[in-house]
Amino acid sequence: MDNQNIRQTPVRPNELVEPGEAFTQLEKRRTTATTGGASAHYDVIVIGAGQAGLVTGYHLQRRGLRFVILDGGARVGDPWRQRWDSLRLFTPARYDGLSGMPFPGPEWYFPTKDEMGDYLESYAAKFSLPVRLGARVERLTQRDGAFVVEGQGGGKRFELSAAQVVVAMSSYQRKRIPAFAKELRPGIVQLHSLDYRNPAQLGAGGVLVVGAGNSGAEIALEAARNGRETWMAGRDVGNVPFEIEGTASRLILSKLVIGFVFHHVLTVKTPMGRKLRPTIISRGAPLIRLKPKQLDAAGVKRVARVAGVRDGLPVLDDGTVLDVGTVVWSTGFDHGLQWVDLPGFLGDDHEPRHASGISTTHPGLYYVGQHFLHSFSSTMIRGVSRDGARIAKAAAERVAELGETQRMIAA
Numbered sequence: 001m002d003n004q005n006i007r008q009t010p011v012r013p014n015e016l017v018e019p020g021e022a023f024t025q026l027e028k029r030r031t032t033a034t035t036g037g038a039s040a041h042y043d044v045i046v047i048g049a050g051q052a053g054l055v056t057g058y059h060l061q062r063r064g065l066r067f068v069i070l071d072g073g074a075r076v077g078d079p080w081r082q083r084w085d086s087l088r089l090f091t092p093a094r095y096d097g098l099s100g101m102p103f104p105g106p107e108w109y110f111p112t113k114d115e116m117g118d119y120l121e122s123y124a125a126k127f128s129l130p131v132r133l134g135a136r137v138e139r140l141t142q143r144d145g146a147f148v149v150e151g152q153g154g155g156k157r158f159e160l161s162a163a164q165v166v167v168a169m170s171s172y173q174r175k176r177i178p179a180f181a182k183e184l185r186p187g188i189v190q191l192h193s194l195d196y197r198n199p200a201q202l203g204a205g206g207v208l209v210v211g212a213g214n215s216g217a218e219i220a221l222e223a224a225r226n227g228r229e230t231w232m233a234g235r236d237v238g239n240v241p242f243e244i245e246g247t248a249s250r251l252i253l254s255k256l257v258i259g260f261v262f263h264h265v266l267t268v269k270t271p272m273g274r275k276l277r278p279t280i281i282s283r284g285a286p287l288i289r290l291k292p293k294q295l296d297a298a299g300v301k302r303v304a305r306v307a308g309v310r311d312g313l314p315v316l317d318d319g320t321v322l323d324v325g326t327v328v329w330s331t332g333f334d335h336g337l338q339w340v341d342l343p344g345f346l347g348d349d350h351e352p353r354h355a356s357g358i359s360t361t362h363p364g365l366y367y368v369g370q371h372f373l374h375s376f377s378s379t380m381i382r383g384v385s386r387d388g389a390r391i392a393k394a395a396a397e398r399v400a401e402l403g404e405t406q407r408m409i410a411a
């Protein structure tokens, strides 16, 4: 694709932020509490400046709310840039734009991960979203009725407070690796899919990819095409039964599946969506781009689940021991919300308790980006705009509600 549109507006990361001392000064000037306690400087603090946080910011801005977006990363778009080198999105450009800014280029182009990262950076710049980079939140708690956000930024600690907080990030923040991984021989190269970049990282000998979801399948295919003997372990997650990049997909199937089923049918509002939600959350999505026949053709061997380690080597459920040089753990992620210090915010399933992103335990707390937040599409670019708009509306209504209460108290 000619991606000049993305690159036409080069953005230096620090143009997006109010850095260091300037930020601190600005903080001091923002002393007017709108709601919930004397030190509440913002109507809303958004944590995370990925697509979830940026699009939520876009909608908060349109509603005239005062907010800041905090992110621990160095540059907007980095979660995308830091994925493996050959990654191209499985969603075409027509489903890769956020509210107010379509993804540039032909609608059936499948962007690279860097183009997606650059798009997000341009999005933040286009709407002058108040992103504060290098600001890692280490604790979210409540004091005197306000949320308190504590963390590190620019080598200093910060503490901000607000009546409302949006936790805006995917459920893919931390690696999940089985405990028996540490029993593997030291000579075996081990990587999580979050750290995989390209085949140059693979050790000598065969490669075992553990986990057969979208990431595992793409990495296994790349290893096999690179001439490595490759095994892929794990349960079959199923696959979307058409070629995502084919003509039929363009004409109808992508529109039907990504555009309609993932977004309007598989939602918490439908019996089918509610039934499938727990399975999708615990098992992940079906293969979207890859087909089993492509893996077979490349020579990827499908094997049973990895049960543990024997004599320093991975052993499968059926007792087979694999003598491999590399294990790629494509075993999923943890939402990484250990820094949230709010009693009872997680349910028995260790997922945040919410209704379509609105916390059911802490009024004024919201989530955007988490898997199946409202619909199957919620963790995808396609669904996050609708979720961000809903949360911004709820936040604006709460500001109005609390403002009215304060006026009544003052009167």
Ligand SMILES: Cc1cc2nc3c(=O)[nH]c(=O)nc-3n(C[C@H](O)[C@H](O)[C@H](O)COP(=O)(O)OP(=O)(O)OC[C@H]3O[C@@H](n4cnc5c(N)ncnc54)[C@H](O)[C@@H]3O)c2cc1C
Residues within 6 Å of the ligand: 047, 048, 049, 050, 051, 052, 053, 070, 071, 072, 073, 079, 080, 083, 088, 089, 090, 091, 135, 136, 137, 138, 168, 169, 170, 171, 172, 173, 215, 339, 368, 369, 370, 379, 380, 381, 382
């Ligand atoms: C390999 C892979 C491929 C994917 N491909 C597609 C695709 O083709 N199409 C599609 O629609 N979706 C795809 N997705 C799903 C989804 O679009 C991406 O995961 C996307 O990055 C999610 O964006 P996000 O903003 O919700 O979260 P993230 O991208 O995870 O961003 C979260 C942000 O929050 C920040 N953060 C986290 N914790 C803190 C903290 N404590 N303090 C401050 N900041 C913090 C991080 O620095 C980060 O910038 C893919 C996902 C993966 C893993």
